[in-house]
Structure formats: C-alpha cells, structure tokens
Amino acid sequence: MPGKHVAGATAEPCRRCKDNISVLVVRSEPLCHDCFARYVHTKCIKRLETFRVNFAAEDQRRRILLPLSFGVASTTLLHILDLHLKTQRSKTGRTGFVIHVISIQDPEESLPTDRLLEKTRENYPDHQYASLPLHDVFRLIPDDASLRDLVPEPTGKQNLAPGEYLAHLIDSLTSATARADVLTTLRTRLIVEHARLNGCESILWGDSTTRLAEKTLAETAKGRGFSLPWQTADGLTPFGMNFHYPLRDVLKKELVAYINMSENKLASLVHESSPGATQASMSSKNTTIDDLMKQYFESVEENFPSIVSNVVRTAGKLEIAASTTSDLHCSLCSMPVPGGRFGIHGWGGDQQDGIDVQSAEGSSRLCYGCTRSIPQASRKANGT
C-alpha cells in the first residue's frame, strides 16, 4: 500500500540517493533515513522563502512566534527551524529571523507546561521562551469587555479574577464540543495578542496537512464556513497578523515517523496529550467535533493521503469576499462577519419566525459558529 509507514520496503534501495536501504515508503517512494529527514525539512523550509536572511541591521531582524503545544507537529517545527537558523548562521553569520516560542497552559493543567518548556529551552537555547495561562487572554486583550461579556458573571459575584471567569465560562458551556471550541478560540486570540506585544510579524503554526484538513471540515461542521478562507491560508489574517503553516505539505503520519526516527532527545520533548484520545468511543458524551474529524482524517490519510491534501487546497481556493474588510467582527473569534449576520437566526435554516431575534442575540455579537458554542439561555439572561 503506497504511502504507508510499513518498513515492508526492506531491501529496496532508497529511490532518492540510491545508496542506502529504504526505511519507509513515503507517498509511494521508498526512502532511507536521511532522505526522509531531508524530505520533511525541504517541505517545511520551502514554505519559508519569505524568511530568508536579509542583510538588514541586526536590530531589525524579523521576529516570528512559534506556538508550542509539545505535540508532534509544533515540536518538529521548532526542531526544523532551529536547524534552519543554525544553517543560516553558519553560512551567512546571520539568521533570517528570531524565534519566540509561546506555550499556553491549559486551564486543567493537564501538561506540566513549565517543565516541558524548560526542557525544550535546554535543547534549543537560542530562542526566546514564554508561557502564559489561558486566562491571560482576558487580561491582555485590550477590548476584553466583549470577551468578558460572553456569559454573565454568576449572581452575587462581580469582577471575577481572569482565572475564575475562565473557569466560570467553561463551566457554563453545555457540551464537550463547545468547550473545546471556545478554548481553542481563546488560545488563538491569546497567541495573537502575545505575538503583537512582542513585535512578532508572523505566527508560524505547526499544523500538518492532516490537521488543516481536520480543521477545514471541523469548522465547516461548526457553522464557520464563512471564515474558512482565514482558517488555513498563509498570509494576513483579520487579526492583522500573518499566519504561516510551514508544515502544511507534511502529513501527520509523516511527522510521527519523523519523530520516531529522530534521536531520542527530540522524541522526549513530545507530549501528545493522549494518543489514545482519538480512539475514544463514539458513544462518549465527551467526543467533540474536532475529535471526530481527527479520527476521520487519521483513517483517510492512511490510504488516501492526496485526498487529505486536496481538502486543504480546496479550502484555500475560497476567496475572501471583497466587502469583508469593513465588516463587523465576532466578539469571540474575531472573524469578520459578512453583512453583520451575527447569531444563528435570520437565515433560511432558521425556522423560528423572527422570535425575539434581536433581543436573543444579547449585547456581544457572535458569529454563527460561536453562537452555537455559547449557551443562549445564559446570554439572554444577561442581555437586558
């Protein structure tokens, strides 16, 4: 079966260097260890053409932010970029950019973020490192009023600390999908804000082809088809910040193989939250739409890797509507909502004949997808 990681290709010579014995088959090409590593590096670095060494003054060097989740993809990205900068330095005495690494502590503290980050720093000491708790999003984002308005504060309690408010917000969400969705959205906002505060011009995300395909279908399923052009494309986003996905041409399984074949040091930095999570039973109430898509594409990439990349390419062909720059933005995900069509009412699929459409939408203005996640009842109570 082409594209599989079975080492069944034993004895077959590497198709690229013709010298070594291949260790795995990548998209129907048997490759040796070194050629495979080069394959992954090239795919990544090719994406970074705009970040070549420029001979500007040292203090004008470009800064990029790399959000590190300690997963396979972002760890690999850091590793490759570190190598890349070392190569640049050895060749030119300079680097094309400076890396800031940010790691966001999730509210459940399921990962020992600080310890992992420290370990990473020891391995790649040339970069700037920071970690922030997710609730800092309420502290750092200047117009946090609209974020603080998402759900009303519990009666009798006002001016909750950011951490308490986050806990309260997450508690009030009624499904696993909604919780995962809101957490991801807040994380993105915090990362963007951190990039801004540190003078970074771009954020380099670790998303693999597979991850981007998952995201495409998951966001579609969450009613965010309108914002797909900004979800997976390289370039300027409505945040006013450039997003890049250097690993967009590498499949998740290829990254896993890369980590598995690398020296132990790299593998020890990876902390995939729980590899078995995607195998979780479907009956579970805790399954999220993101989990579902993850499962789906893990199975599709096994036999149909090109279909996975085609999904990403297809999403990339959607064109941003011309008018959207002046559009109003969603209070939560910050994406421009064409024509200010906030909320889940007032379209063909809404069968409730304009019942309280206005009042039900509350004060903060959420896009269709975010409205699905934030419970209506509690917002309505706040709307008065």
Added chain:
Amino acid sequence: MPPSPCALCKVNRALILRPKDHSKLCKTCFITVFETEIHHTIIANALFHRGEKIAIGASGGKDSTVLASVLKTLNERYDYGLDLILLSIDEGIKGYRDDSLETVKRNAEQYGMELTILGYEELYGWTMDQVVAQVGKKGNCTYCGVFRRQALDRGASRLEVKHVVTGHNADDVAETVLMNLLRGDLPRLSRTTSIITSTPSASANPSSNTNIKRSKPLKYAYEKEIVLYAHHKNLDYFSTECIYSPEAFRGSARALIKNLERVRPSAILDVVRSGEDMAKLVPGSDEGCGGVCSSSVPAAEEEEGGCGSAQGRSSGGEMASVEAQLRQNDAASEHNLETEITTAGGNGSGKQHGRHDSGAAPLSTAGKKGKKGFTPRKANKQVMGRCKKCGYLSSQDVCKACVLLEGLNKARPKNSIEVAYEVQDVSVNSIKDELKKTSIGAD
C-alpha cells in the same frame, strides 16, 4: 421518572425526542411543527406562486413521499393554489425501481394526484439494467445520473410543468457539502447548496425543456424527522437503496454526517449554513443549475455525476481512483516544477491541483491559473448552447447524454427482428430489450 409533557402544548405526553434540537414533543405537535417549518421554508424563499403547476419528483422513497404528503397538506391548509402532480422516472432497474413505482402508484391514489411515469427505455432506448449489462457496474451511475437529469426536465416539459420539486433533505445537502470538500469540487458545492436551481433558459421557446425550475422544500428538514413524520402519518413508502451504486465519497461523507449529528444535533444544519456561506466565496460562482443529489433520492440528480458522485466512480474504488489521480498530479508538480501539466482524462474530479498560494509550484492546468484564475470546466456556463442532437441545453456541441448514448449504441447490435410475444410490460420495446440483452450477454 414521570412522563414529561410536550414542550409545546404542555398537555399531551411527550413521545418524540425531536432529532433536530432534542426537544420533547407529542405526536400532534411534532407533525404540526414539522409541517410549519416546511411552510416557513416555502414562504421565506418564495418557492411557489399561486396557480403554479408543480411536478413532485417521486421515487416512492421516504423523502419524496413525505414531500408529496406535506405539500398536499400545506397546499390545502394555506391555500397555496398549487396544482400538484407526481412525476416518476423509471430507470429500468428490476428489483428496485419496479417495486418502488408500485408505491408511487399507490401514493398517486392516496393523494389524488396525477402520476406520470417516464422510462429511460422510452427516452433513451436503454434501461439501466441494459446499460449495466453493457458497461458493467463500474461507472454505470454516470449514465444513470446524466440520463436522469434530462429525464425529469423532459418529463416536466412534456407535462407542461415549469417547476419540479425534489425530496432532498438537510442531510443530503450537508453530505454534499462535505463530499464536495473531500472531492475538491467547489463549483458543485456552490451549486448544490441553493434551494432553487434552474437551468438557464437558452431560448424563449416556451416548449423548451431547458428552463425548468428545481427546488427542494425539504432542504432544511432532517432525515430522521422525515422518517418520523412518515412513520407517525403512516405514509406508504418504499425503502431500498439503489442496487447498483455504493459510492465511496458520499458514503464517507454520509457516515461523517451521522457521527456529527450524534455529537451535536445542530451540526447538520450548521454544515448546510457553512455550505451556503462558502458558496458565496467560490470563485466565479453564480446561480447554480444542478440539484443536490443523493443515492436515496433517485428523483433528482447532479448536473453530471450520477447520483452525486464523481464520474467514473465504482463501488469503493472511487476514492482510490481520485487518490491515484491526485497523486499523479502531485508527482508531476514535484518533478517538473513550473511546467504545465495536462490533466489526464479531463474528468470532473481530482482536477483541481492548482496551488492556492504562490509559495507552491505555480502548477497550471488548462484553465487554471492559480488562485484567482481558477475556473473549473463546469463553471463555463457562458457558453451554454444546445445539443445538436437532442436540443437539450449543453455547453458542448453534443450533450453528455447523447455522447453516452452514442457510445452505447455503437456497441449495440443492429436488431430489426421483432418477436410477437409479450414479456410483462405491454410494449414492443421491452421485447426488443430482451433480445438485446441476450445478444449483449453473448458478446
């Protein structure tokens, strides 16, 4: 736990957990709410006008049966003033279509609607059974889909009907959105999300069969609710999937939709909404002309691709063949960067390999110039003309159906002998068929 009362009337016992939003309703309230929502869809989208003659594309399946029943009810309740008739297409698939047509015939009586059955045999000289005997199961859905699209239009025009409604439901539309994302077919994604589609009229000739309006009043209705409605109204419908067409992409998308629905019931509607929003972002999109399609709703179809799937699909092999095609394209772009690559076969799927960003190899294929210039073949509606052979609207000299027919007929032995005994259908044609079948079998 005490039985909970209906969330709407608060009087009766709730017996139904509404699939769409999990509200608990009694049977009467469910039926009312279901009908009212269809009414809402019809009114909000101004689907009909008073005095309009509407042909319901009836397959005997649950969707079209519910559609017929609901339209009859609403037409009377809200006095739409519609003239409703049933139009069935007989693809000529034994064991599938002949049974479901019996259901349609009973429906016609039950609803007091006039019924017209139009056969592929009559229209094209070939039943699907014969086509399959000739071309095999591989790719036969292409024939069926191309033929069916024209068949409904021809049937409608024969009945002097300008508007055909089909039973596509929210699940079908959501499925098609995901499927077209997986297949990379944005033009079709865009077309199939609109509730009203119509073949643009190429002539002012009122007898032309090309400007038939299509709509799907059940576009926002959940499949599960359609089944519940049919069940609680004791509707008479036929449930069998077509015996010829397991479709890989649609099957995959369908499974995904069912799982999504389980995780979040609103997801089906949310995908439909996403599809509508994305349709506006498709480069060069305009008013669509295809219908959403589903294998379970044989009364309508895609513009070209059979029951909504890519051409040349075969059971299960479809994803593999698209994969192979895509991989070829990728390999080509890897190995000779910056050169022009011509797509093999020019088939509908897997042809979008233009990169979406400048960082990649500016791989260009006929008609595709990177992001902005991406104009897939099927979007070339500006060159719509008429088929030289049959007069059907077509962007080519000869329409797809005629091309397919030519291929079929070439291989069919000339046969002028007619035997004078009856098979089961009362036409001489069917005997001709029998003979053809034997001679084909002997090939």
